[in-house]
Amino acid sequence: MSKKFTTSSGIEIKEVYTQPSGMEELPGEFPYTRGIQKDMYRGKPWTMRQYAGFSTAEESNKRYHYLLGQGTMGLSVAFDLPTQIGYDSDHELAEGEVGKVGVAIDSLKDMEILFNGIELKNITTSMTINATASILLAMYIALAKKQGADLKQLSGTIQNDILKEYAARGTYIYPPGPSMRLITDIFEYCSKEVPKWNTISISGYHIREAGSTAVQELAFTLANGKAYLKAAQSKGLDINVFAKRLSFFFNCHNNFFEEIAKFRAARRMWANITKKLGATDPSAQKLRFHTQTGGSTLTAQQPMNNIVRVSMQALAAVLGGTQSLHTNGYDEALSLPTEAAAKIALRTQQIIAFESGATDTVDPLAGSFFIEELTNEIEKAAQVYIDKIDAMGGSVKAIEQDYMQQQIAASAYQYQNDIESGEKTLVGVNKFNEPEPVGDTVFRVDDAIRQKQIEQKQRLKEERNNAEVTLALQELRIAAGGTANLMPYILTAVERYATLGEIADVLREIFGEH
Numbered sequence: 213m214s215k216k217f218t219t220s221s222g223i224e225i226k227e228v229y230t231q232p233s234g235m236e237e238l239p240g241e242f243p244y245t246r247g248i249q250k251d252m253y254r255g256k257p258w259t260m261r262q263y264a265g266f267s268t269a270e271e272s273n274k275r276y277h278y279l280l281g282q283g284t285m286g287l288s289v290a291f292d293l294p295t296q297i298g299y300d301s302d303h304e305l306a307e308g309e310v311g312k313v314g315v316a317i318d319s320l321k322d323m324e325i326l327f328n329g330i331e332l333k334n335i336t337t338s339m340t341i342n343a344t345a346s347i348l349l350a351m352y353i354a355l356a357k358k359q360g361a362d363l364k365q366l367s368g369t370i371q372n373d374i375l376k377e378y379a380a381r382g383t384y385i386y387p388p389g390p391s392m393r394l395i396t397d398i399f400e401y402c403s404k405e406v407p408k409w410n411t412i413s414i415s416g417y418h419i420r421e422a423g424s425t426a427v428q429e430l431a432f433t434l435a436n437g438k439a440y441l442k443a444a445q446s447k448g449l450d451i452n453v454f455a456k457r458l459s460f461f462f463n464c465h466n467n468f469f470e471e472i473a474k475f476r477a478a479r480r481m482w483a484n485i486t487k488k489l490g491a492t493d494p495s496a497q498k499l500r501f502h503t504q505t506g507g508s509t510l511t512a513q514q515p516m517n518n519i520v521r522v523s524m525q526a527l528a529a530v531l532g533g534t535q536s537l538h539t540n541g542y543d544e545a546l547s548l549p550t551e552a553a554a555k556i557a558l559r560t561q562q563i564i565a566f567e568s569g570a571t572d573t574v575d576p577l578a579g580s581f582f583i584e585e586l587t588n589e590i591e592k593a594a595q596v597y598i599d600k601i602d603a604m605g606g607s608v609k610a611i612e613q614d615y616m617q618q619q620i621a622a623s624a625y626q627y628q629n630d631i632e633s634g635e636k637t638l639v640g641v642n643k644f645n646e647p648e649p650v651g652d653t654v655f656r657v658d659d660a661i662r663q664k665q666i667e668q669k670q671r672l673k674e675e676r677n678n679a680e681v682t683l684a685l686q687e688l689r690i691a692a693g694g695t696a697n698l699m700p701y702i703l704t705a706v707e708r709y710a711t712l713g714e715i716a717d718v719l720r721e722i723f724g725e726h
């Protein structure tokens with residue numbers, strides 16, 4: 213056969229493997245290649261955490277209650293673009309975007325509606341929020357306080373990963389320096405006030421979605437992780453404290469074995485990176501991660517095929533030892549998922565967890581000559597990139613020099629060529645394709661919700677104590693010009709119902725825009 217046998221990262225696959233190194237490692241022990249817990253899913257299944265949010269807080273709240281009723285175990289909030297880049301719904305740049313790719317949140321009022329009927333102390337919530345992470349985290353904390361929750365027990369995650377925004381995703385506001393300050397302020401604040409909060413979700417997912425290979429996804433994510441470790445250490449924070457609550461987020465793409473090996477390599481590499489930087493506490497060395505099945509692998513053609521793709525990707529994530537998982541809806545190449553598609557996505561996780569037996573033993577593929585060697589090879593290939601980035605002075609420098617962006621673009625181009633030439637097969641797209649009408653169940657968000665948000669904000673401004681808001685914003689402005697931790701100032705502003713846009717504008721004034 214003339215077919216080339218390589219993984220998506222170009223690692224050559226041999227016809228047969230013989231015993232490689234790495235076979236003596238144990239789960240729950242350094243370097244955690246085989247998993248961070250001794251018993252893994254026998255002790256506790258991964259968190260089924262479906263990413264959702266659209267339109268108004270009321271609508272999204274309904275979807276959360278629906279998902280919880282269907283057996284989802286954790287919440288994951290999608291915010292609309294204006295919220296992600298620090299504009300209220302009434303800002304002119306928000307036109308056409310309010311409630312589109314996620315829920316619109318202008319103030320604590322919206323947050324109260326978003327979690328109506330949900331006790332924050334009883335659930336963990338992830339919020340995909342980066343440039344405005346401190347504001348949304350402050351709103352979440354303010355709401356938890358209003359509900360009477362013990363902040364020492366409150367748990368969840370904010371994405372808070374600005375480096376991959378510059379490199380791949382795009383929702384940044386401020387320049388890298390002040391952005392890194394906001395992030396490390398959160399590390400410091402949470403380690404004292406909300407110690408169970410996962411303060412960042414260092415994300416390879418979007419790097420992969422932008423077209424990187426598996427090896428690049430791993431390498432760039434870990435390099436970014438190193439940059440956060442070093443930024444926090446140079447602020448004087450203790451790696452054995454803050455690193456316990458760093459978390460990761462990876463993509464799970466089509467190449468089944470490569471993805472499993474990637475997760476195993478990620479744990480081993482992170483354990484070594486943190487150890488070298490002084491971490492001695494095992495919790496600070498363990499790489500904990502969320503996985504989302506690959507959004508860009510979904511096809512608009514023959515959308516039902518996506519259910520099969522998602523199943524295999526989800527199984528790979530579980531065999532790779534994920535802590536938390538989102539499975540995509542089969543219709544997401546066309547629109548936001550309908551309720552029916554969201555349900556099948558969740559059922560896919562439940563079938564893997566409760567029917568397949570995949571959870572009955574720890575790291576079931578360990579000792580496979582192929583998996584062990586592929587784990588080693590991915591590690592080696594990723595290390596080459598990390599060394600290169602280190603030589604450039606770390607991730608911030610590499611991103612400023614467009615290094616990651618160019619590497620990702622080159623891989624995306626190669627992938628597209630391979631699809632077009634037929635070198636790579638996509639079922640229903642470049643092989644076994646057939647004409648198919650687009651279904652009529654496509655989900656759309658109504659533009660009228662912007663008007664609703666605008667009216668709500670006007671009411672808010674009439675109801676709140678505006679003198680107190682102005683004072684809180686002024687105090688934040690002064691603090692931002694100095695070196696104090698900004699979280700307490702943001703929390704006060706949020707509790708007085710300052711809006712997201714008002715707070716982000718104060719920081720724009722002081723930090724400038726990127």
Ligand SMILES: CC(C)(COP(=O)(O)OP(=O)(O)OC[C@H]1O[C@@H](n2cnc3c(N)ncnc32)[C@H](O)[C@@H]1OP(=O)(O)O)[C@@H](O)C(=O)NCCC(=O)NCCSC(=O)CCC(=O)O
Binds near residue numbers: 259
């Ligand atoms: C750490 C993770 C990865 C997972 O946290 P979870 O709370 O769900 O799970 P966990 O930490 O494994 O488990 C919760 C608790 O149970 C414990 N536990 C787990 N397994 C155990 C076992 N076998 N034995 C004993 N204890 C165990 C853990 O130690 C932990 O307790 P302790 O805490 O006490 O130790 C977190 O960061 C997370 O949930 N991330 C989700 C991120 C996400 O959803 N992102 C969506 C992005 S969506 C996106 O970006 C889409 C695209 C776009 O918008 O552009």
